[in-house]
Amino acid sequence: MPERRRFLAGMLKSLGAATVGGIAWTGFLDGKKAYPIILRPPGAVPEQDFLAKCTKCGLCVEACPFKALVLARPGDERPIGTPYFKMRENPCRMCRDIPCAAACPTGALDLSLVSDKDEGGKGKLNINRAKIGLAVIDRETCIAYWGIQCDACYRSCPVMDKAMTVEYTRNERTGKHAILAPVVHSDHCTGCGMCERACINQKASIFVLPGELVMGESSARYVRGWDSADEERMHELPEETETVTPRSQKKALDYLNKGDL
């Protein structure tokens, strides 16, 4: 039946075109999904979820009383249409009512991520839980680490003395001065970016980056022996490690005796 054959052939052609188009489209988006160095509003869900859930409507941008958030425009070399901070220009002021996160209609910004749970399980907003990013210091260009006195970043920190401290050490070079060095503490740093804006250097020597990007993760079996609470952690780990190396596959005595050390 030529009629039927023509229909099937047409269908096959369309399916082929659709498949090719779909593969090209997927490839294009896969590149877009590559982890962007971008600082999201407080309460943002993990980046891969954020990229899916954000409808790029700009309600968070409009809600920000300081106009600190911007939407990435085509040509900004950032995921198109999504909101982000430019900390050096206009950092997050850590509003207590978190209007940006409250404005999000899709759940890309989730208030429960910036809330403390009380006994009733009800959330109370706490902007100090925000993890926009983590401030990182370039010690080579920071003049405080040279020994010149500067604590601009420390003084600008809204979580001063928790997220950022100044550590005093003796300046061994001169032998008679102190170095007052700023230090960031990741458990309290919200990544608000006030320090990045405050930095007096030509290009900021303290800057905010996405936390996952700059932090390592200690192997579970290393223990802070001076911290009894940390040792408790050991009891929760399984007896057997799941680490397998070519060496650990054999019994210790075997590989010692066979001399392939």
Next chain:
Amino acid sequence: MPAANKYRFTVLRRTVQLSIMVFFIGGSLLGWHALRGNLSTSKVFDAMPLADPYAILQILAAGKTVAGEAVIGALIVALFFGLFAGRAFCSWVCPLNVVTDAADWVREKTGLDSAGKSFALNRNVRYWIVGISLAVSFATGIAAFEWISPISMLHRGIIFGMGLGWIIIFAVFLFDLLLVKRGFCGHLCPLGGIYSLIASFSLVRVRHGSGKCTRCMKCLEVCPERHVLSMVGEISGAVLSGECTNCGRCVEICDFDAMKFGIRFSPEKHKTGIA
């Protein structure tokens, strides 16, 4: 009939399209409360959520959950157009419609139309793109069309800054002007495809009275989806295709009152055989 009436719905449509953008811009720059956000998701008077049903569908296809507010917003929009207004989003709301209408206008004025310079493209391609976009959303875990949509680039750009987005909008203009007549809105756009599907059963319809029709075919000349007017001059009845954008061009152009806005259900006993 006076000449101004030949564009009465076009003027009205442009006014609606412009007003929506003005309210959005006012919301962004001046803090007006009437309409905030953009056409992807928005809030009316800081209370009623609205959302692009296609955008929400893609997020769900990507395997992510969406906050209830956005789902409600998408339902409100889908119900408004699906039960009532038909595919009116495309011709009364979407700002890209202004661009593609302009491209078609230039096409006509420069004689590109009569020169027959148009590549053949099936109008069902938009439904294929809907399907592919959902599959790609599923595969990549992000809302596929929202990343390349010139519609979003335009309304977001108008409200929050265009950047290099003008290039994409200009590309759509050129595509409609030089490659395919009514190419983007009438053939490719998956958002239009979604609204065509949603609008299959909506109430407001253009109605044709074949008794008054002189078969001058002006309506078909101006119609952006001319296949929906297949009954013109033959059978009276409502334009039932969901692909009709209710733009009203055929109504305003008709010299003999043979096209009118009405509802899908036939008021006269003479029912049409169009399904």
